Amino acid sequence: MGGALSEAAWDEADLAARLCRALDLAKRVIAWFASEGYSDPESPANSFQPEKPLGETAMLIYAASGARRLPQIATRIAEVAELLLPHARSAQTLLNMALHPALCLDFAVPHILLSKLGYTDPRMDDFLRSCFASQARNGRQRPPTGSLEGRWVESLWTGAEPGPAWYRDLRSSVLNWPLDILGGFRDEAYAFTHLVMYCTDFGFRPAFLPRPRAVVLQEAASLLAKYLDGEDYDLAGEVIMAWPLTGAPWSPAAAFGFRVLTGVEDHAGVLPGGTTRPDRLHQLEGREKTRYALGTAYHTGYVMGFLCAASLREGRAPPARIAGSRFDEVFLDHVIATLERDQGHWQPELLALSEAERNALCPLLLDLAIVQKCRKHDYGAVRKLLARAHQHGLSRSPLCGQSAELLERLTAYARCSIQDPRSDQRGLN
Amino acid sequence: MTNEEIVKRLIDSKAVDFAAIGRLVGELGPGLATSTAGAKLTLVGSRFNIILVCIPPAEASQLVGEIVRGELGQAVAQE
Numbered sequence: 001m002g003g004a005l006s007e008a009a010w011d012e013a014d015l016a017a018r019l020c021r022a023l024d025l026a027k028r029v030i031a032w033f034a035s036e037g038y039s040d041p042e043s044p045a046n047s048f049q050p051e052k053p054l055g056e057t058a059m060l061i062y063a064a065s066g067a068r069r070l071p072q073i074a075t076r077i078a079e080v081a082e083l084l085l086p087h088a089r090s091a092q093t094l095l096n097m098a099l100h101p102a103l104c105l106d107f108a109v110p111h112i113l114l115s116k117l118g119y120t121d122p123r124m125d126d127f128l129r130s131c132f133a134s135q136a137r138n139g140r141q142r143p144p145t146g147s148l149e150g151r152w153v154e155s156l157w158t159g160a161e162p163g164p165a166w167y168r169d170l171r172s173s174v175l176n177w178p179l180d181i182l183g184g185f186r187d188e189a190y191a192f193t194h195l196v197m198y199c200t201d202f203g204f205r206p207a208f209l210p211r212p213r214a215v216v217l218q219e220a221a222s223l224l225a226k227y228l229d230g231e232d233y234d235l236a237g238e239v240i241m242a243w244p245l246t247g248a249p250w251s252p253a254a255a256f257g258f259r260v261l262t263g264v265e266d267h268a269g270v271l272p273g274g275t276t277r278p279d280r281l282h283q284l285e286g287r288e289k290t291r292y293a294l295g296t297a298y299h300t301g302y303v304m305g306f307l308c309a310a311s312l313r314e315g316r317a318p319p320a321r322i323a324g325s326r327f328d329e330v331f332l333d334h335v336i337a338t339l340e341r342d343q344g345h346w347q348p349e350l351l352a353l354s355e356a357e358r359n360a361l362c363p364l365l366l367d368l369a370i371v372q373k374c375r376k377h378d379y380g381a382v383r384k385l386l387a388r389a390h391q392h393g394l395s396r397s398p399l400c401g402q403s404a405e406l407l408e409r410l411t412a413y414a415r416c417s418i419q420d421p422r423s424d425q426r427g428l429n
Numbered sequence: 430m431t432n433e434e435i436v437k438r439l440i441d442s443k444a445v446d447f448a449a450i451g452r453l454v455g456e457l458g459p460g461l462a463t464s465t466a467g468a469k470l471t472l473v474g475s476r477f478n479i480i481l482v483c484i485p486p487a488e489a490s491q492l493v494g495e496i497v498r499g500e501l502g503q504a505v506a507q508e
Binding site: 410 | 431432433435436437438439440442444445446447448449450451452454455491492493494495496497498499500501502503504505506507508
């Protein structure tokens with residue numbers, strides 16, 4: 001997929017305003033959840049402990065500090081930091097570290113990130129060192145993503161550069177192998193996006209990836225199609241970050257995804273996620289409504305802040321217009337005619353594009369069509385799409401390859417099932 | 430093998446009745462999306478269930494759906 005040939009970048013003032021919105025949201029999140037977290041008896045999966053917003057808020061201002069040259073950003077970082085400080089180094093946080101030395105770095109994330117921003121506390125560092133010296137400090141089983149997160153936090157604390165242990169973990173991680181785009185779950189996509197954040201230190205260091213950047217970004221583009229179709233703006237936003245965080249030119253797909261997210265954010269007021277249920281929000285009033293809205297939506301609001309912070313770095317803003325290679329118009333018309341219209345806020349954005357911008361999105365639209373047809377189990381349509389894409393030399397995306405493999409597996413499945421008497425009843429034979 | 434080569438291999442192979450397979454996946458697949466056991470290879474006992482782990486389940490996440498203009502922004506900002 002070719003890079004966007006941008007003539008002009010996205011308006012910096014708009015990016016800064018969106019980041020300011022996220023930082024203002026962070027002040028309210030600290031006020032509401034830093035002491036006791038959020039408890040949701042009706043949807044317990046939405047509940048979280050205070051450590052979650054504390055850590056995420058610290059990461060947000062750390063990421064935003066890359067744009068501290070802008071006074072309105074610098075002011076807000078300072079305001080949020082002052083609100084965070086008492087919680088980051090509270091008696092409760094210290095006690096948690098003393099009782100759980102294998103988690104001491106996790107509890108110290110806000111302290112370490114605040115220290116990087118200039119809010120140092122040598123006494124806290126001494127205490128952290130004493131916990132970190134415990135024999136049980138590694139006494140917790142972590143997947144490669146968790147291990148790499150720990151290595152990133154430790155590197156910020158000690159100043160050590162990534163070494164052989166990073167490579168070892170990276171080779172075992174989802175960044176080193178093709179992600180299961182169609183059949184994978186959200187936690188695997190999160191592992192992918194979070195690893196990009198840690199391996200670039202939120203854009204503060206050159207990308208440190210186990211595979212070529214172009215290969216990782218091809219997977220990101222296919223993942224973006226999946227999460228735009230699923231209206232999952234939390235993951236869509238994190239996936240788009242891969243371009244500015246790695247310093248790659250924005251692809252047409254990434255530029256379009258960013259445009260969709262800004263449209264949704266402008267309409268809702270905060271970038272929404274699937275956990276905020278509109279019917280419940282309507283029913284609630286007063287403080288309960290605010291608490292529910294903040295508790296379920298702040299994370300996606302932060303994602304927009306992270307994305308804009310990465311985009312505000314020098315030379316990393318998305319293009320104002322979508323531009324790229326031109327594709328066969330007949331094939332593009334076929335793909336557009338194939339698209340389902342049942343869901344996705346990207347659809348009105350697509351209609352609003354110029355013909356040239358829409359044409360540049362042909363590979364993304366092909367991926368979207370494949371995702372939709374797989375979602376509806378219309379595998380015959382997937383096969384036809386792949387055949388036509390192949391005729392036009394456009395079957396290059398990871399999603400094209402993985403959907404072809406899916407159809408091959410299903411074909412094998414049908415053949416295996418011939419001996420199963422129930423398959424006769426299901427029309428497979 | 431490149432993605433293009435994989436697609437070509439599929440196109441060159443004999444076509445099967447994907448409509449019938451799609452109906453079956455639609456019938457049996459969603460169970461995996463809501464069953465934590467399904468994706469963890471602990472569905473055992475029948476040939477169908479063992480094979481089903483090859484079939485991608487739909488994601489369990491919820492759609493954002495229709496957005497009321499400004500409502501969420503006002504809700505997070507109100508005192």
